[in-house]
Amino acid sequence: MTGKSRLAGEVVDVHLSPTHTFSKESRDLINLLEGRGVEGDAHCGVTVKHRSRVKADASQPNLRQVHLIHSELFDLLYEAGFAVKRGDLGENITTRGIDLLGLPVGSRLTIGDAVISVTGLRNPCQQINDFRTGLLKQVVRTDSDGNLVRLAGIMGTVSRGGVVRPGDRIRVELPPLPHHSLTRV
Template sequence: MNSAHGGTAQIAAVSSNGEYSFTKPNRPSITLLAGLGVEGDVHAGVTVKHRSRVAADPTQPNLRQVHLIHRELFDEVASAGFSVEPGELGENVTTEGIDLHALPTGTLLRLGREAVVEVTGLRNPCPQINAFQDGLLKQVVGRDEQGRVVRKAGIMGVVHQGGTIRPGDAIEVTLPAPPHVPLERV
């Protein structure tokens, strides 16, 4: 399985930031480190780095080492009048040609030739999104027909195998053995 649309899934942009900031600058490449995350990124580490999670329990395992968002989300929010570019929502990897939110927990994503990220769950969009652009949070969090919360601000993963990745690199998807577990917030 390469993508949700039968085409080739690929990396559109890569981003990292060594300081706590909502947005992350685009880079020519980033290096993923097994068991840690993105080299030089403030959220890299074996245990949680997200400020609210550190405050709750700093010993929790870091299931949020890599944040991925599908570039197609930017087109979707643009139709509602918002302008968002890769890295601006804090993601490390902007993808295209793959429905990230349809992937089950435990999916392996081969990014480029070497790196492998295991999908751990959904990003829980925070109010900082409205500080970035007022009203944007409503565009990335909604409800489905049954009234369940739908989070569209990307997915999180842990690095199984390290490697350097860059825009244009292919993404290969390996689904876990059934039964497939839908993504939950992590």
């Protein structure tokens, strides 16, 4: 379904943190700022805000303005014995009913007036194990072909600003063919 918009899911919860904490607090709404990210969040900006990336090259464009995780991941983690709640993994938007990890690069997610352009996968790091010992092995796995599979959500940039609230519907517009699978950003 290239170029056509389809209803794909909904927003379950929204989160932000004004400081570089691992987890983010649940909010009634978040405001997405075009080209910058989530207003009031520590990762909001045109250039990279993640500390390790700032240290490497602070002039890099911020391809990680918005972090989205599918709520179904929390169900899987619970089944594996991990009590992890929405916002604990640092996402800005928790979704339901949408295959975030299966989206191609450049997909556009319309939520209310806001539009997020998907840039890639979140690359889980040791901080996840610091949060809960053993959790990293649950969100980074190896498939039967030996490929690394990252399950900790996707990242995107804000193409059009707007307010996002729990209960908002999400529409997906796929980019033109050929589609490119998500890789870590």
